[in-house]
Amino acid sequence: MNLAAIDLNLLVAFEALLEERNVTRAGQRIGLAQPSMSSALTRLRALFGDELFIRTAAGMQPTVRALELARPIGEALARIRATLAPDTAFEPSTAYRRLTIAVTDYGDLVVVPPLVALLRQDAPGIDLVVRPIGDAAASLAALERGDVDALIGGHLPDSPRIVRRTLFEEDFVCIRDKAHATPLTADEYLRLPHALFSSAGGDGSPGVVDAILAMEGRKRRVAVTLAHVVAVPFAVAGTDLVATMARRVAGRLAAIAGVTLMPLPYDTPPFAIDLLHGRRATADPALRWFLTAIERVGRSL
Known part of the structure; x- marks a missing residue:
């Protein structure tokens, strides 16, 4: 495929449609009028040879092909945003920030204590709020809305709007x-x-x-x-x-x-303890540092 012949802004439109599930709201999100957003959807369908989004009573629902494209397109855009973001130096030792995570009981007992110790040592000005994951679907929705910055735990649900990183395996x-x-x-x-x-x-x-x-x-x-x-x-x-x-x-x-x-006298497969965050997190220097810190904690366990 010849990238020179492709308008990469279409990928931004795809991401907005995936997250908003509504043509008008997706257009507002990226600064396009409704007719221009509809035109972008038409061009996306031609580019990928698929309907991508189907209109239903519940909104524009992604096709199987759109869900397959969600992760690679989201990750590619995240890397581009991180590359083009202003080179704002983040100094954890002097930074002041409030961050919120939601964790399972496992995450609360195993991951949070060493994470708190790391923050107190390396970033004492960062305040951490830890919420429980009672309803995993509700916590995932909160992450998608930006109400929390990350989720930590095992057996957490998937979403094309979210990036999943495996911290370690447990048995x-x-x-x-x-x-x-x-x-x-x-x-x-x-x-x-x-x-x-x-x-x-x-x-x-x-x-x-x-x-x-x-x-x-x-x-x-x-x-x-x-x-x-x-x-x-x-x-x-x-x-x-x-x-x-x-x-x-x-x-x-x-x-x-x-x-x-x-x-345990039975062979059981290990399970993953994951870190979930939004696709735009890598464009925020403080949040990018924080996610890396969580991964450091995961490697130490």
Whole structure:
């Protein structure tokens, strides 16, 4: 494809349409009148050989092809914006800024403490607000609106408007009272009563362990369901209960709760702990530094 024959402003129009899902609002966002925005959409359709956006009662919905293009186009525009942005030096040691992130319980326990330590050392003028991710879809919408600067956690939903960076991978371990230090066999794991964290209450959502057991026609007994992950090791301590937890969370709480870690007697795949942020974040020197700082913390864990 001959780039000289392509108006790269069409990619800006594509991004605005993807984020606004409305021709008029997309035009207002990038300074185009509605007829000019409609013309840009027509040219985009011709360029990519696809409808890209289909008018529905809920707004202009992207086609499969548009969703495939969202990430590479967004990343390309982010790099261009970062390159063309004024070379404003950001000095974290003297900067004053308020940043907001939303995190899962895992992120709160594992990522936030070393991140706070890094900020206090390298950027003491930056104030950090940490919100909980209760409803992942709602938190993603808040990120898309710019109400929060980043999300941190595992199993977070995807969006073509958002950039996802994997900080590190996590796996599972078992925990038992410190008096029971012998690793469990698969049969013992099933025979023992389990403690389970589930913010939704009830029996909790079937996790990867339950899915593996179900494939073998087996099921564990959940004797205690807890609303806070921090409560799990304290409930296990001094009892015959066993629990399955993320390794880094269990490691942080084991000594103070009086439990011991042991291998999970089933092979389970690791899961990613991700950092999510808006595509325009790289054009903000302070936010760009902050995201890099989060990645530094991730590499240290």
